[in-house]
Amino acid sequence: MQTLSEFDSHIALTPAGEGRYAADLDGGWSVGGGLNGGYLLALIGSGIRASLPGKPDPLAVSAYYLSAARPGPATVAVDVRRDGGRVATASADLVQGDQTRIAVLATYGDLDGLGDDVRTTAGELDLPPLEECPRGSAAPREVLDRAPIMRRFDMRFHPDDLGWVTGRPSGEGRMRAWFRLADGREPDPISLLMVLDALPPVTFNLGMPGWAPTLELSAHVRAKPAPGWLKVHHETRNLAGGMFEEDCEVWDSTGRLVAQSRQLAMQPRTPAG
Amino acid sequence: MQTLSEFDSHIALTPAGEGRYAADLDGGWSVGGGLNGGYLLALIGSGIRASLPGKPDPLAVSAYYLSAARPGPATVAVDVRRDGGRVATASADLVQGDQTRIAVLATYGDLDGLGDDVRTTAGELDLPPLEECPRGSAAPREVLDRAPIMRRFDMRFHPDDLGWVTGRPSGEGRMRAWFRLADGREPDPISLLMVLDALPPVTFNLGMPGWAPTLELSAHVRAKPAPGWLKVHHETRNLAGGMFEEDCEVWDSTGRLVAQSRQLAMQPRTPAG
Numbered sequence: 292m293q294t295l296s297e298f299d300s301h302i303a304l305t306p307a308g309e310g311r312y313a314a315d316l317d318g319g320w321s322v323g324g325g326l327n328g329g330y331l332l333a334l335i336g337s338g339i340r341a342s343l344p345g346k347p348d349p350l351a352v353s354a355y356y357l358s359a360a361r362p363g364p365a366t367v368a369v370d371v372r373r374d375g376g377r378v379a380t381a382s383a384d385l386v387q388g389d390q391t392r393i394a395v396l397a398t399y400g401d402l403d404g405l406g407d408d409v410r411t412t413a414g415e416l417d418l419p420p421l422e423e424c425p426r427g428s429a430a431p432r433e434v435l436d437r438a439p440i441m442r443r444f445d446m447r448f449h450p451d452d453l454g455w456v457t458g459r460p461s462g463e464g465r466m467r468a469w470f471r472l473a474d475g476r477e478p479d480p481i482s483l484l485m486v487l488d489a490l491p492p493v494t495f496n497l498g499m500p501g502w503a504p505t506l507e508l509s510a511h512v513r514a515k516p517a518p519g520w521l522k523v524h525h526e527t528r529n530l531a532g533g534m535f536e537e538d539c540e541v542w543d544s545t546g547r548l549v550a551q552s553r554q555l556a557m558q559p560r561t562p563a564g
Numbered sequence: 565m566q567t568l569s570e571f572d573s574h575i576a577l578t579p580a581g582e583g584r585y586a587a588d589l590d591g592g593w594s595v596g597g598g599l600n601g602g603y604l605l606a607l608i609g610s611g612i613r614a615s616l617p618g619k620p621d622p623l624a625v626s627a628y629y630l631s632a633a634r635p636g637p638a639t640v641a642v643d644v645r646r647d648g649g650r651v652a653t654a655s656a657d658l659v660q661g662d663q664t665r666i667a668v669l670a671t672y673g674d675l676d677g678l679g680d681d682v683r684t685t686a687g688e689l690d691l692p693p694l695e696e697c698p699r700g701s702a703a704p705r706e707v708l709d710r711a712p713i714m715r716r717f718d719m720r721f722h723p724d725d726l727g728w729v730t731g732r733p734s735g736e737g738r739m740r741a742w743f744r745l746a747d748g749r750e751p752d753p754i755s756l757l758m759v760l761d762a763l764p765p766v767t768f769n770l771g772m773p774g775w776a777p778t779l780e781l782s783a784h785v786r787a788k789p790a791p792g793w794l795k796v797h798h799e800t801r802n803l804a805g806g807m808f809e810e811d812c813e814v815w816d817s818t819g820r821l822v823a824q825s826r827q828l829a830m831q832p833r834t835p836a837g
Contacts, residue, residue: 350807351780351828353626355653355669357646372667373630378779380628382655382667394645394655396628396669398779398828405805408831410770412737413801464685497683506651506671507624509782511828513804528686529821531786532678534623536824548802551809553826555624555671555784558681 296476297443298485302334304341310369312338314385318362322438323502325359329488330440331385331393332508336484338367339381339397346379346399348480353396353509360385360392377404402480402515415546416522421447421469430456444489445471455495464493464527464535469520478516478543486521487539487552493527494535494559501559506534508554519544533558569749570716571758575607577614583642585611587658591635595711596775598632602761603713604658604666605781609757611640612654612670619652619672621753626669626782633658633665650677675753675788688819689797694720694742703729717762718744728768737766737800737808742793751789751816759794760812760825766800767808767832774832779807781827792817806831 295303301320304312320330336349369383378400385393418424424447428435434456435441449467454460468490471478478486487510492503522542527535534555541550568576574593577585593603609622642656651673658666691697697720701708707729708714722740727733741763744751751759760783765776795815800808807830814823 351628353628353669353780353782355624355626355645355671357653372628372664380630380667391645394653394669396626396667396780398628402805405807408806409804411802411804507626507669507782507784509626509780509826511780511809511826513802513807513809529684529786529824531682531684531821532675533681534678534786536784536786548804551802551826553782553784553824 296472297474298472298476298482302337304338304367306341307366310342310371312341312367314365314367316360316362316365318439319443320440321362322440326362327440327488328354328356328505328508329485331360332488332510333481333485335367335383335385335393335395336397336481338369339383339399340481342369342371342381343374343379343399346401348400348402349397349484349510349512350378350400351398351509351511352484353507355394355507356505357391357394360387365392402512411548413540413548416467416524416540416542418449418467418469418522424448424450424469425453443473445473446490452496455500460498461496462498464497464530466490466493466496466525468523470523471520477518478521480512480515483512483516483541483550484510486523486541487550488554490523490525492556493525493537497530499559503556503559506555506557508552510550510552512550514547514549516543516549517545530558569745570747571745571749571755575610577611577640579614580639583615583644585614585640587638587640589633589635589638591712592716593713594635595713599635600713600761601627601629601778601781602758604633605761605783606754606758608640608656608658608666608668609670609754611642612656612672613754615642615644615654616647616652616672619674621673621675622670622757622783622785623651623673624671624782624784625757626780628667628780629778630664630667633660675785684821686813686821689740689795689813689815691722691740691742691795697721697723697742698726716746718746719763725769728773733771734769735771737770737803739763739766739769739798741796743796744793750791751794753785753788756785756789756814756823757783759796759814760823761827763796763798765829766798766810770803772832776829776832779828779830781825783823783825785823787820787822789816789822790818803831
């Protein structure tokens with residue numbers, strides 16, 4: 292019997308009929324007071340995948356975060372809205388008790404069935420070699436205790452983006468790191484939904500160390516990732532009116548842009564410490 | 565009695581009870597075979613607004629395009645998913661007969677109630693003066709006949725982005741223009757939902773003149789626009805696997821970034837003409 296990776300066991304679902312799936316949200320994905328939105332998105336994305344035979348891959352997924360999820364039992368309820376031709380669209384809710392935590396719309400397809408034509412002008416993220424990038428696990432103990440999620444990952448940060456750890460934020464709305472799961476589980480389209488929201492928010496580097504609640508996140512998975520390290524780039528260009536957008540790009544070990552996302556988040560209320 | 569602008573009369577809704585609104589989709593917003601997605605998004609956005617008293621402004625709106633809408637009767641069906649605190653979230657469908665045309669998730673709030681803090685690093689779109697930018701209405705008659713929507717707008721294109729009109733596409737995945745409604749109706753948060761998807765697709769400048777069906781579009785309205793001309797910037801960075809993402813930014817007459825969007829669209833099948 293094959294042993295599931297930590298990630299796969301934590302997003303495992305039990306079919307409960309009529310598009311419903313039972314889940315057990317794992318507290319190891321906590322950050323601050325809540326569970327990480329990317330972890331929950333991958334879990335929901337896994338439920339949608341199970342509901343759309345022949346269309347295994349998320350192409351576009353939009354998540355609206357309504358209330359904070361807690362570790363423990365939850366239900367993913369999937370409603371297939373249209374399934375015909377090359378893509379299918381579904382809505383899905385993550386529910387705990389009588390509370391909807393996250394409402395999702397998503398379009399799935401088969402990434403293997405898409406063309407090979409690539410005309411990317413986006414420049415591949417340039418990171419120093421792994422050995423020159425500090426490990427996330429080297430963060431101070433109080434950071435790791437507040438964010439157990441950091442233990443799920445092997446993250447190696449761009450040296451210029453780590454000043455927030457020691458109270459010297461860079462002042463630039465950017466966060467860049469090498470990324471892989473701590474147990475070596477290789478990336479796939481479902482895990483990319485988690486990777487897109489795994490790094491600390493860019494506001495840490497703008498002198499706002501508090502929690503930045505996501506209102507909405509839309510993800511595009513553009514290709515199946517090759518095995519190996521991913522490179523992840525987060526950036527904000529417009530912090531205004533108490534909100535900021537955060538764009539993320541994920542590049543695989545062959546240098547291909549495999550996922551993109553944009554989220555709208557609330558500016559942390561905590562002033563710089 | 566005040567006369568409605570063309571835009572306002574074309575997105576007008578009649579309440580039909582239980583979150584439902586009757587609409588009459590106007591053929592003047594056709595482009596190629598279908599109705600423009602931005603027009604439909606503004607119409608749906610107007611129905612959501614009517615369902616959320618005290619939260620008049622779209623902050624984030626995600627639309628999934630399931631089937632092509634046709635001119636004529638339609639229904640906007642809104643379901644308020646959460647309303648409490650500073651923001652509210654709703655789902656909404658645009659329906660014709662038994663077909664859902666567009667499925668939407670959206671979070672609304674009050675843009676006047678947000679802070680004035682602006683820390684934008686995004687560079688304001690640089691366009692030549694209006695008089696140096698060719699009018700969209702100067703396009704060849706066959707372009708205007710295929711796209712009656714062009715007559716709704718006063719668009720003045722960046723001279724470098726208009727080569728596609730004469731069969732000499734720039735080769736760059738970009739489209740930039742001054743923008744206002746033809747009848748002078750001033751912009752507001754609802755009309756911005758239309759503006760974000762009004763220009764010809766960037767693929768026209770990549771030598772792909774066909775229709776580029778949107779799979780998903782997510783819009784963020786970041787501030788109320790000032791009266792006057794808008795500046796609109798579309799760009800793609802990653803055309804791959806038969807799909808491309810298209811980012812849009814809208815700047816108002818005071819130089820403020822008032823709206824952002826990203827969409828995932830299918831690459832046109834038509835080869836370069």
